[in-house]
Amino acid sequence: MGILIGLLIIIGGGLWWFQQRNQSATPITTHHVTPTKSVRVVAVGDSLTQGIGYADDHQGYLPMLKQQLETDYRVKVRTQNFGIGGERSDQIDKRVTHKARLRLALKRADVIAVTVGGNDLLQKLEKNILVDSSSQLAAKLAPAKVTYQQKLTQLIQDIHQVNPKAQVYLFGIYNPVYVYFSTASMITDAVDQWNQVNQKVASQVSGTHFVTINQQLSYGQYQSETAKAKLKQETKKTNQQYVDPAEVEKLLQDQTSDEKNDYLSTHDHFHPNKRGYTIMAKQLKQAIGQHVNWSTRN
Structure with a gap:
């Protein structure tokens, strides 16, 4: 002007x-700031990396993260998405150790973001869904947790082996059916246990940082204690601690009803929608800001 x-x-x-x-x-x-640094962000993992649930472009949180980082820092961000829906920790690790294109991208990355664990847990829950108490479920999941921790540790170590200099950010998981089965403590407890594994591995492997999304995406708009109490009051007549797997399957297959959680997709009632992926991008951006030395905008 x-x-x-x-x-x-x-x-x-x-x-x-x-x-x-x-x-x-x-x-x-x-206020215009010319970018002084080029930053490569590589995302690898399951459907939360691929971007399932939001539009058809399968880009997930990466476009929002790119925008947020470029707005807050003097950087030019380049992103690459290596997410494949449905993969467990061992399957993701196999790609990290064998796929040349992925390994090259990881080697060049400044920031590596990982989503993993949801499919490992889902597989175990499907096999043990008929237990009728949290203690029984905990007993069933205990050996699976040990195995998952070993696989996750190997995955993160293999990523660092490809690129020892990059900062690795490990997302947690969330409970996609919480707002429908808020009194089903068995599912909530299982998700909490898996998040504890992710957080523990992140704390034990140098250069790795945990990014939580459980509270934001599980509870959706029901964040306050009053809102959560009201939600439980609404749902306690229809579900208790035990959840009929047929009811969960019916919910996930229903593409005609609106999603009750404002941050999840109406299409599958499982994956994030645009607002949900924006939350993931925001949480990751905040975590990155605690561990990088990029100049910030004033």
Whole structure:
């Protein structure tokens, strides 16, 4: 706009007046910041990386993360998405150790983001869904937790082996059916246990950081204690601690009803929608901000 005004004044013969006025005027500062650093963000993992649930482009949280990082930091962000829906920790690790294109991308990355664990847990829950108490479920899941921790540790170590310098950010998981079965403590407890594994591995492997999304995506808009109590009051008549797997399957297959959780997709009642993926991007951006030395905008 300043250039356009200057040209108009020149054309009108007022150049001298314009120069004299500018000598005494306070200089106008601009908020434009030229990027000083190029940053590569590589995402690898399951459907939460692939972006299932939001539109058909399967980009998930990466476009929002790119925008947020470029807005808050003097960086030019390049992203690559290596998410495949349905993969467990061992399947993701197999790609990390064998897929040349993925390994090259990881080697060049400054930031590596990982979503993993949901499919490992889902597989175990499907096999043990008929237990009728949290203690029984905990007993069934105990050996599975040990195995998962071993596989997850191997995955994160293999990523660091490809690129020892990159910062690795490990997402947690969430309970996609909480708002429908809020009194089903067995599912909530299982998700909490898996998040504890992810958080523990992140704390034990150098250069790895845990990114939580459980509270935001599980509870959706029901974040306050009052809202959660009201939700439980609404649902306690229809479900208790035990959940009929047929009811869960019916919910996930229903593409005609609106989603009760404002952050999940109406299409499958499981994956994040745009608002949900924006939350993931925000949580990751905040975690990155705690561990990088990029210059911030003022």
